Amino acid sequence: MKVTVIGGSGHIGSFLVPRLVRAGHDVTTISRGTSRPYTDEPEWQQVHTVIADRQAEDRDGTFGDRVAALRPDVVVDLVCFTLESAASLVRSLRGEVGHLLHCGSIWRYGQSLKLPIREGSDSAAEPFGEYGIEKNRIALMLQEETARGGLATTSLHPGHIVGPGWHPIGPLGNLDPTVWQTISAGQPLRIPGSGAELMHHVHADDLAQAFEKAIARREAAAGEDFNIVAPTAFTVRGYADIAAAWFGHAAVLESVTWERFRENTSREHAESSWGHLYRSHCFSIEKAASVLGYEPRYEPEQAVFESIHWLIDHGQLHVARPLGVPAG
The missing domain is CATH 3.40.50.720 (NAD(P)-binding Rossmann-like Domain)
Structure with a gap:
């Protein structure tokens, strides 16, 4: 056609x-x-x-x-x-x-x-x-x-x-590249809310x-x-834990109020975080699978890892430690 x-x-x-x-x-x-x-x-x-x-x-x-x-x-x-x-x-x-x-x-x-x-x-x-x-x-x-x-x-x-060539929505629900520097260095990452919010x-x-x-x-x-969407969705804490493991350590997370979170990031990044985490989305793909035959190949962590790997290799993202191999 x-x-x-x-x-x-x-x-x-x-x-x-x-x-x-x-x-x-x-x-x-x-x-x-x-x-x-x-x-x-x-x-x-x-x-x-x-x-x-x-x-x-x-x-x-x-x-x-x-x-x-x-x-x-x-x-x-x-x-x-x-x-x-x-x-x-x-x-x-x-x-x-x-x-x-x-x-x-x-x-x-x-x-x-x-x-x-x-x-x-x-x-x-x-x-x-x-x-x-x-x-x-x-x-x-x-x-x-x-x-x-x-x-x-x-x-x-x-x-x-998510894909190679652009920044993914990160564990805080925004595009702030310093989040990856913080995670890779094993430094405390301030997360607003409970950390149980979802992103798909x-x-x-x-x-x-x-x-x-x-x-x-x-x-x-x-x-x-x-x-x-992917077969599964991230929680904020789960996303951060998975990402930290790529750099060889556990995530160090600090829960803060939304007020404090907004004080320590740009308005743009704070609004993006709130938009993603307040919605807290997780979706069924049952209809797409049954009607279209949709069969996603990527779990969310595989998709994000591929994107982060590309950005680092092409000098578009700077991190504190080398990126390892994802589990599984």
């Missing part, structure tokens, strides 16, 4: 696009052209590239028509963040394209109420924050579009995406696998939404 991937050179597309080429699809990517893929697979030589500024073209109402003009059978939208943008694309593709797949987020769910969180259940509170609210609105709109006989759509909602990661290639399988199983996937 002819597959167009919007945002194909980013975290997910870097793994998804080569998969689609290997599966025999004719792939076109649309991006701003400001970054290169994180993987250097030979399949990229077979990919058609279109340079476009989506934000600018959304403003003048031309982006959806640009995508439709490529006459794809399938469109994978990896970089849509507002209901207005999603709805505009749907209007342009309706009747022109066989399947639209949207990359959502587990932040479409608010604070966890019952675990694991399942699609369509009452196991999480309403979303909060602009990003999560918009992702939820998009997912609901897509379901309604398909239910009333319009465009066939599917939304996939990944956890905290996913390797970018496992997420790419889910998109590939949803494309292959369009009839089953149409009108559905799926949580796409």
Whole structure:
């Protein structure tokens, strides 16, 4: 099939696009052209590239028509963040394209109420924050579009995406690189809250696998939404303990109040920590496994270790001790 991937050179597309080429699809990517893929697979030589500024073209109402003009059978939208943008694309593709797949987020769910969180259940509170609210609105709109006989759509909602080439969400629920220096040196790591809060990661290639399988199983996937995460989730304390073992020692953790935690980190990192840990998410992948055949290869610690290893090897993360070999 002819597959167009919007945002194909980013975290997910870097793994998804080569998969689609290997599966025999004719792939076109649309991006701003400001970054290169994180993987250097030979399949990229077979990919058609279109340079476009989506934000600018959304403003003048031309982006959806640009995508439709490529006459794809399938469109994978990896970089849509507002209901207005999603709805505009749907209007342009309706009747022109066989399947639209949207990359959502587990932040479409608010604070966890019952675990694991399942699609369509009452196991999480309403979303909060602009990003999560918009992702939820998009997912609901897509379901309604398909239910009333319009465009066939599917939304996939990944956890905290991990992969070689970028920093993972760390044990404190933020992107502060000094956390890894602290852990590697065996110094006390101040953790807010109880340390039992949860985070659910996913390797970018496992997420790419889910998109590939949803494309292959369009009839089953149409009108559905799926949580796409690793088989298990981290607790804050567990994550820190596992990470410290990579550097040859146990984690040294100090529980502090949120007030004290905020006093000793930047506002950006503190807000990120609160956003991740207050939600305290853990998800079921039963629906994705049964409907799509989703089979994640990476446990969260394997995914994070791969990312940290890459960052250290490429001089993008400095730690106090050499990285060892993960257990198992």
